[in-house]
Amino acid sequence: MIRLTIAALALCGAAPVFAETHTITPGEGAQERLQEALILAEPGDEIVLEAGRYELTDGLSLDVDGVTLRGAGMDESVLDFTGQQGSGEGLLVTSDEVTLRDFAMENPKGDGIKSKGADNIVYHALKVTWTNGPDASNGAYAIYPVESTGVLVDGVYVSGASDAGIYVGQSSKITVRNSIAEQNVAGIEIENSRDALVENNIATKNTGGILVFDLPGLPVVGGGNVIVRQNIVSENTTPNFAPPGNIVASVPSGTGIMVMANEKVWIENNLANGNSTAPLMVIAYTQEFDDPRYNPYPRDVVIGANVVEDGGSNPDFPGGEQFAAAFGGAIPPILWDGLSDSDRPALIVTSGIPGVSLNLANQGQSIMEAQPGPMTAPSEIEQWDMSGIGAPAELEARLR
Template identity: 30%
Template sequence: MAHSKRALQAVLLSLSTLVLGACLSSGGDDPTNTAGGGSVINPAESTGRVFLIQPGPNATEEMVKAMVQLKPKDILRFDCGFFDLKTGIQITTTEDVIIEGCGMDETFLSFRESTSQEGFLASNVRGITVRNLTIGDSPGDAFKMKGVNHGTLKKVRAIWSSGRKLPEERPITAANFRDEIKVACTDPARHNPANPNPLETDNTSPDYTVSTASGRYGIYPVESRNILVEETESIGASDAGIYVGQTNIAKIRKSRAAFNVFGFEIENVQDGEYSENLAECNSGGFLVYDLDNLTQYGSRSRVYNNISRNNNTYNFAVPGSIVANVPRGSGLITLAYDKIDIYDNVFENNGTAGIILTSYDLLGENGDRRMDVYSEAVNIFDNTFKNNGNDLPQPDFASIIATQGGQISSAFPLVVGLKNALGGGGYRGAHIVWDGYTDSLNSSCDLPKDRNGNNVAVDADGKPIQGNQNPNPSCRYNKYKFETNGQRKVPAWWFSCINPNNNFGSDSLAFSNFHGTRGLDAVINLNTSDPTANLSL
C-alpha cells in the first residue's frame, strides 16, 4: 500500500504491522503537538525575589542560605564565572522557582569537591526551571528531578572532566573551562584499553577520554510529569547522558549527547517526544525501553528529526547494569517498548546497527511477569540510513572476565555477525537488526490480579496497566494480543512495521533478522546438519 507522510502525521502513534517485509501504512498527527494530548507548562516568570550568587570563597555558603529561603516566584541566580561548590543545589517541596546562570558557556558550577552526590536535585516540586548554566564533575548525577510536575531544563550542560580520575585526566578549572566544555566528535575510542586483546589498538580518542568514575546520569528526570528538556548537552556520563524515566508526558528536543554510554535513554515513559537531537560518539545513541519491577511501564513515544551518528565509543559502564549489555555502535535500541514511531531520522556510521529491535528473550528469562518483554507496534518510516553495521565490535574480554562470562554486549554482535555470515551477507551487522522473537498465545494465563484480588485495569487495547504496586503474577498474560481463534491481532496491533520508504544506503545490509542464538549449533557444536543455520534476511 502506498505510504503518505501526511497521512502518517494524522494520529499520535500509528498502529501497524509487518514481519520485516511489506507493511500496511498508518498515520501520526502534527509533530508540533505534544505526544499523548498532554502539555509541558513552564512556571511563570518570577515576580519574587532574586538571590544573586557570585564566584568566590563564600559562594557555597551564600548558595545554601539562598536555598533555605527560596519561596514560590523566587530566582536563585549564579553570576558569570567558575564556581567551586562544596555541596549540591537542593530544591524541595516548593513551586514555581527558577535556577539560572548567565549562559551555559559562561556560568560553570564545579562540584568536584562536593559532599553531595547530585550537582542539582529537585524533589517534590511543582513548577521549576533550570537554565543557562553548566554543571561539572558532580560525584553522581548532574541534574536530577524526582517527583517534579512541570519541570524545564533549558540551555544547561552536564560534563565530567576528560579522563575523570584517570592518570590522563584533564581537570576542568577556572582557567580552562571555556575551552574544555567544547568537546568535538571526530574519532571515538572503539576498544576498551583494559581489554587484553592485542589486535585492538584503537583505544584512545583525540576528543575526549571516557571514564567509569564519571557520574551515571547527566540530565535525569525520573518519576515526574510534564518534563521539557531543551537545548541541553551532556558529555561523559557513565550510564546515560540525557535520561527520562517512569515519567508521563516528556519532551527532549534540540539537545546533544556525546561520549556517554547511552546518549538518550527513555525508560518506562508514557507519552514521550524526542526530536531534533544529536547523539554522537556515545556507545549507543538512543535507548527506548521498559525496565522491570518499576512503578509503571511505558508506551506511546515518537522519535523524529534526530541524528544518531558515529556512536562507536566502547561501552564503559560498570559491568552488571543493563546498559553494560549494549554493544557499541548502536544507533537506536528499542527493548520491550510498545507503540513507538521512529521517522525522519538519520542513522549513520554506527558500527553494529542503525536500529536494533530486541526483547528480553535475547537477554534471558525476565522474572517480572507484569511486563510485556517484546517490542511491538514499532513503526519505522522515512528515515535515512548510511554505513551502519560495518564495524562489529570484537568480544570484550575485560568485561567477560569481570562478569564471569555474563556480559551480553560481547555476545550480541558476535551472534549477529555469525548469522549474517552464514546467510551469505558477510560478518557484519545491518541498518536494522531484529532479534526475531515473538510470543505465542498463552491460553491458560488469565488477567492478573491487584492486591485486593480484583482484575487489574486494562487500556483500550486490553493490555493490563501494570506496575510494581501489583503482585507479580505466576504467568505472563498475553491474550489481549490474540483473537479468540488464537490468531495474532494484525494489522492494527501487536507487530511492527519497517516501511519500504526508508532510504537504505547500499553500503550496508538493509536488514538482519537473526532469531537469537538459534541456528548457531552448526558453528558451536560443529553440527553441519542443522537446518536453521541460514536465518539472515
C-alpha cells in the same frame, strides 16, 4: 545582592505575589549562599548565578515549587563539583514547576542534575559534563528527571555519563529536543515512560545513540507512545564503559537507535550514519524476570522513512565479524531478534528499509543460538492517536 521585582504568579490559583530575585556571585562562601537561597526561596522566586566558576564541595537541593535557577549561559556560569565530598548528585530537585536554565555543571561525583517527582520541570540551555571523558568512575546520569508528569529538556549538552547523558524514567508527557549527547554510554534514554517526543537532537560518539527501553521490577512499567524523529544519530562507537551490572552495560558499541520491550514507538526522518553494530535495533528484554505486570516483547514499533548510511560493518557481539561477512560486509540497517508478542507484531516497516532477523525462538535466548535470515515485517499499520505526546504546551513560555 537581593533586589525585589514584581511578578504575577498563579500557582494553584494563588493571587499575584511579590517575587524575589536572589543574585549569587562566585567566590568564597558561594556554596553556602547558593544553598541558602535554594532553601529560603518562595514560589515565583528566581535565583540568578552571575558569570564565573563556582567551586563547590557538596551537592545542592531544591524543594520549593515554582522556582527558577538561572545562570548567565552554559559557558558563563559553571558549577564545578571536582572537589565534591561524597557521591551524591550535583543538584537534586523534588518540587514542581521548576525551571533550570543557562548554566553548566562539571564533574559531579554522582548524577548531575536529578529531579524526582518534580512535575512540569524545564531543563533549558544546560551543560553537564565530566571533563575526563568516558570513564566508569563518572556519575551515571547527566540530566535525570524521574517519576514526573511534564518534562521539557531543550537545548542541553551532556557528555561523559557512565549510564545515560539524558535519561527520562517512569514519567509521562515528555519532550527531549535540540540537545547534544556525546561520549556517554547511552546518549538519550527514555525508560518506562509514556507519551515522549525525542526530536531534533544529535547523539554522537556514545556507545548507543537513542534507547527506548521498558524494564521489569520498577514502580512504573509499561512504557510506550514514543516518537523518535528528525535526530542525527552518528558514529556511536565509543566502547561501553558502564560499570558491570548496569542494564546499559550490555548495549553493544555501535548501536544507533534501540527499542527494547516498548510499545507504539514511531521512528522516522532520522539520519543514522556510522553506527557499526546496527543503525536500528528492535529486541525483547534479554534477562529473566518475575514481574507479572511486564511484557518483555516490543510491540508495534514502526520504522518509517529514515536515512541510513555506513552502518552494521563491525557488529559488537560474539561472532559479529562473521555475521557481517555473511551479508557481504555489513548487516542490513534493521536488526531484529525475531521475538514478538503472539497478539501483536514486534515491528512494522513502512519505508522498505531492509533488515535481518536473528530468528531467536525464546525470550532470553543467547545470540549464539541465532539463525539469521531475511526479516519479514508488516508494512501497514492502523494509525494510533499521537496527539497527546510531548510536554505540556504551557512549559514553552518558560523558554523566553
